[in-house]
Amino acid sequence: MPIARVQRGFVLGQLSSAVAHELNQPLGAILRNAEAGEAFLRQDPPNLAEVREILVDIQTDDRRAAAVIQRMRSLLQQGELRFEAIALLELVAQAVAMLNTEIQTQQVTLRILVPAALPRIQGDRVQLQQVIINLLLNSLDALSAASQGQRQIEIQAAQAGTDRLTLTVEDSGTGIDPDRLPELFEPFYTTKSDGIGLGLSLSKTIIDAHGGRISAENRPQGGARVALLLPIAEED
Ligand SMILES: Nc1ncnc2c1ncn2[C@@H]1O[C@H](COP(=O)(O)OP(=O)(O)OP(=O)(O)O)[C@@H](O)[C@H]1O
Ligand SMILES: [Mg+2]
The missing domain is CATH 1.10.287 (Helix Hairpins)
Known part of the structure; x- marks a missing residue:
């Protein structure tokens, strides 16, 4: 490609x-x-x-x-995306590091289940970090109403077929209003008084430009899960 x-x-x-x-x-x-x-x-x-x-x-x-x-x-x-081969675990760790303070102060339990042995993905490091940060910020917002000890975020990754990886960010927060799921990735859709509604639409724009996919759903046990599909780098 x-x-x-x-x-x-x-x-x-x-x-x-x-x-x-x-x-x-x-x-x-x-x-x-x-x-x-x-x-x-x-x-x-x-x-x-x-x-x-x-x-x-x-x-x-x-x-x-x-x-x-x-x-x-x-x-x-x-201006333009700079694609390179990126280790997903490193990418996730960098994004998480940017939000360490928020994660600590909100007393969120964060689990990272990203195997180090996964093939690398093909992507723009800065933009993909921004996507992961947007997803984590949404999870943190969704958890703010949850009681202490019930605030969980989990980041998982796995290979999906021969040429893609899947990365999911899920939380034990409020979940997404099921009636509004179709609007979720539209610019300026927000349910927050201080929100702009750009986090997910910018993320979708970035993931689309990678030839990937982004989707969201509610978990059966409560909370939301956002999944990314990203292409594996050619040399991996
Ligand atoms: N993890 C989540 N749990 C519950 N609702 C979510 C989650 N992620 C997104 N949403 C819902 O989707 C809406 C749109 O999210 P998006 O990130 O695009 O905008 P925002 O967070 O409201 O504002 P911005 O990201 O621009 O600061 C949110 O307002 C919220 O209602
Ligand atoms: Mg947001």
Whole structure:
């Protein structure tokens, strides 16, 4: 599979129209608020109380737009994917290391069942790390309501057929509303008050660009499981 480089247009294509739409909302609101603010200042005497409220609204909208751009940043900056042969265990360990503090403070029991002897996968290290981090962050969020001692995350990997590995991240958290499962990977679908809804759609964009697959389900015993299928590196 000689896809050494994937153009950024390909990687971003599916997301960009949703993102443009999403950025349009706060930008439109900021403009309308700024116009209203001008009008309030022209009143005699100027209505400063209204202007103050408007400035708060403008800040809120601006922060949301900035957060959307921030989440897109690593894909936007990198431009193209750099594929190499990667040991899955190392990749998982690196992603987990980034979230060590959160895992410790939330007192989550994390089990990593990734055999070191698995063949290496073909992928972009930075982007795949980002995917694993997104999944772990979602699990951590889903566990925050669980009582102490009941907070578990498990990361497993196995070979799937001759040319793929599967990597799963599962947790003992709230699980996913079954009615919303079809929307899960759509940009800006979120159930969190402080969420943007980009974690899973960015992850899907990255996994698609690897020729892989991402899927999600609820576990019978409660909690959610997200599975990745990733291609094995050619030389392995
Ligand atoms: N492990 C999980 N357990 C329960 N629900 C989940 C899990 N992972 C994702 N979800 C649901 O899917 C929604 C979308 O997830 P996604 O990561 O795309 O966005 P987000 O976490 O809400 O915001 P962002 O990742 O942009 O900060 C979440 O709001 C949540 O409702
Ligand atoms: Mg998320």
